[in-house]
Amino acid sequence: MLTVDGISKSFRGLKAVSQASFEVPAGAIVALIGPNGAGKTTCFNMIAGVFAPDAGQMTFESRKIQGLRPDQVCAAGIGRTFQIVKPFAGLSVLDNVIVGALHREKNVSSARIFSLSILKKLNLEAKKDLPASSLTLPDRKRLEVARALATRPKLLLLDEVMAGLRPTECDLMVEVFRDLNRSDGLTILLIEHVMRAVMALAQNIVVLHHGEIIARGAPAEVVRDPAVLECYLGEEAEV
Amino acid sequence: MTPRGKVLLLLLGVFLLALPWVVNPYILSVATLILYLAYTGQAWNVMMGFAGQLSLGHSLYVGVGAYASAALFVHYGIGPWAGVVMSIALCVALGAAIGFLAFRFGISGVYFALLTIAFCEFTRIGFDHLQWTGGSGGLFLKVAQRDQIDLANFRGPPAMYYYAILFLCALALLGCYYLLKSKAGYYWQAIRENEEAAQALGINTFRWKMLAVVISSAMTAVSGVFFAFYYNNLFPEQIFHISRSIEIILGPIIGGVGTLFGPILGAAVLTIVGDGITELLGAMGWEIPGIKQVFYGIVMLLVIMFLPHGIWPPLARKLGLGR
Numbered sequence: 001m002l003t004v005d006g007i008s009k010s011f012r013g014l015k016a017v018s019q020a021s022f023e024v025p026a027g028a029i030v031a032l033i034g035p036n037g038a039g040k041t042t043c044f045n046m047i048a049g050v051f052a053p054d055a056g057q058m059t060f061e062s063r064k065i066q067g068l069r070p071d072q073v074c075a076a077g078i079g080r081t082f083q084i085v086k087p088f089a090g091l092s093v094l095d096n097v098i099v100g101a102l103h104r105e106k107n108v109s110s111a112r113i114f115s116l117s118i119l120k121k122l123n124l125e126a127k128k129d130l131p132a133s134s135l136t137l138p139d140r141k142r143l144e145v146a147r148a149l150a151t152r153p154k155l156l157l158l159d160e161v162m163a164g165l166r167p168t169e170c171d172l173m174v175e176v177f178r179d180l181n182r183s184d185g186l187t188i189l190l191i192e193h194v195m196r197a198v199m200a201l202a203q204n205i206v207v208l209h210h211g212e213i214i215a216r217g218a219p220a221e222v223v224r225d226p227a228v229l230e231c232y233l234g235e236e237a238e239v
Numbered sequence: 240m241t242p243r244g245k246v247l248l249l250l251l252g253v254f255l256l257a258l259p260w261v262v263n264p265y266i267l268s269v270a271t272l273i274l275y276l277a278y279t280g281q282a283w284n285v286m287m288g289f290a291g292q293l294s295l296g297h298s299l300y301v302g303v304g305a306y307a308s309a310a311l312f313v314h315y316g317i318g319p320w321a322g323v324v325m326s327i328a329l330c331v332a333l334g335a336a337i338g339f340l341a342f343r344f345g346i347s348g349v350y351f352a353l354l355t356i357a358f359c360e361f362t363r364i365g366f367d368h369l370q371w372t373g374g375s376g377g378l379f380l381k382v383a384q385r386d387q388i389d390l391a392n393f394r395g396p397p398a399m400y401y402y403a404i405l406f407l408c409a410l411a412l413l414g415c416y417y418l419l420k421s422k423a424g425y426y427w428q429a430i431r432e433n434e435e436a437a438q439a440l441g442i443n444t445f446r447w448k449m450l451a452v453v454i455s456s457a458m459t460a461v462s463g464v465f466f467a468f469y470y471n472n473l474f475p476e477q478i479f480h481i482s483r484s485i486e487i488i489l490g491p492i493i494g495g496v497g498t499l500f501g502p503i504l505g506a507a508v509l510t511i512v513g514d515g516i517t518e519l520l521g522a523m524g525w526e527i528p529g530i531k532q533v534f535y536g537i538v539m540l541l542v543i544m545f546l547p548h549g550i551w552p553p554l555a556r557k558l559g560l561g562r
Contacts, residue, residue, distance in 0.1 A: 074441035088432035103441035
């Protein structure tokens with residue numbers, strides 16, 4: 001579904017990502033992991049159209065997506081969340097989601113109905129009339145997801161949505177994504193540090209380090225990979 | 240809006256409709272000024288309050304709108320109904336040009352505000368030297384026959400102008416109400432709150448910001464036409480002056496940026512209390528030039544300190560009027 005082929009990006013001479021290639025097959029859940037500063041969010045931003053790669057190709061459903069603006073990437077069917085959450089603070093939780101839903105819904109009232117169903121899925125229904133600025137961080141992360149889902153993406157990019165959640169909340173979120181993946185066929189690419197969630201969700205893991213991919217494969221193999229253990233998980237990791 | 244809010248709005252409407260029958264010409268002129276500021280503030284609010292694009296040069300559209308219709312009237316006898324179309328077209332073209340320059344090249348925030356000031360200022364200097372519109376000496380319309388109504392040329396007694404601007408205000412309020420509830424309203428507010436997030440949700444922010452500028456400049460052009468035919472004299476130094484732009488935005492800021500009733504409430508409070516203070520001091524034998532501006536400054540300070548969202552939101556909550 002999404003093919004990333006040799007993308008690179010430098011910021012003022014610093015190579016953030018170099019020659020990264022990976023694939024996200026339709027219906028899959030793929031995790032992008034690695035230490036801080038490895039270039040994970042830079043990869044996301046390139047896919048999402050925030051900036052173009054210096055080199056390399058990206059195709060989504062056999063259509064080139066490099067050089068598209070973020071709104072065009074969204075229209076192509078890729079939804080995203082932000083690691084540093086960006087709620088529309090002055091609007092209510094429901095209105096936040098309606099903005100996303102209006103992307104595919106014809107009018108405000110149908111967008112409202114659809115948005116309510118998404119809020120229900122993410123356990124935010126009770127807070128729908130609160131201003132987004134009053135939400136706690138975990139709720140804001142949920143709101144990020146709700147808003148992105150409202151645009152009816154085929155591929156969802158999740159940037160550290162589990163960070164700051166308690167283990168039980170984390171498991172609930174995992175259930176939500178699993179359900180979306182199974183019943184709605186949503187493809188997911190996630191950046192995550194919470195290995196508990198990664199192991200529970202991902203069928204495939206890509207490990208970035210200093211902008212380069214150092215390992216990839218099934219979760220069970222990747223977490224035993226000596227290179228990954230050394231740079232990221234630690235020698236005595238138990239996952 | 241709550242039922243109580245609806246009843247109060249209806250009462251306000253009736254009161255405003257009856258006003259010319261019960262008050263003296265002075266009060267009527269103050270009421271006309273309030274409505275003029277309320278309407279123009281509403282137009283500015285579409286751009287800043289809804290879409291978050293700060294224009295500090297809105298008198299550009301008032302001035303160009305006023306001059307275009309007045310010049311057509313004075314030179315060719317073309318009435319304001321055709322003139323308003325020309326004014327709107329010109330202002331929309333200007334707004335679109337400024338918007339395109341700014342949004343295409345990613346100019347936002349205070350830099351966008353500076354750009355709007357720049358356009359307004361060089362237009363003022365341009366008009367100072369444009370002999371076709373009388374240059375800095377001004378452009379004058381023949382003063383209206385006060386006793387008969389000539390709707391075709393928009394000439395008539397003060398009450399006619401009052402009803403015209405009241406109608407415009409009502410129209411703007413209704414229009415903004417529907418805009419805010421529509422897709423455009425949602426998209427504008429999203430852009431205002433966080434442009435990057437808005438774009439990630441598939442919003443072509445360039446296009447929607449342009450729409451806000453175009454609607455706002457078109458509305459403000461009409462306010463310029465009203466200004467020309469009501470006051471009958473236009474000076475570049477006056478109409479394009481930055482203090483005029485500030486005057487336009489004070490109402491909505493004090494009333495509540497981004498709210499529907501903020502511009503109206505703000506215009507009323509500022510004008511009534513501002514003129515009231517001037518009158519009061521005058522009656523006490525003190526003519527202090529610039530006292531109104533000092534007063535505006537004080538009100539501004541107080542509102543920003545104690546009611547940062549303007550007077551309307553807390554007032555509406557207290558009285559249970561809805562938004």
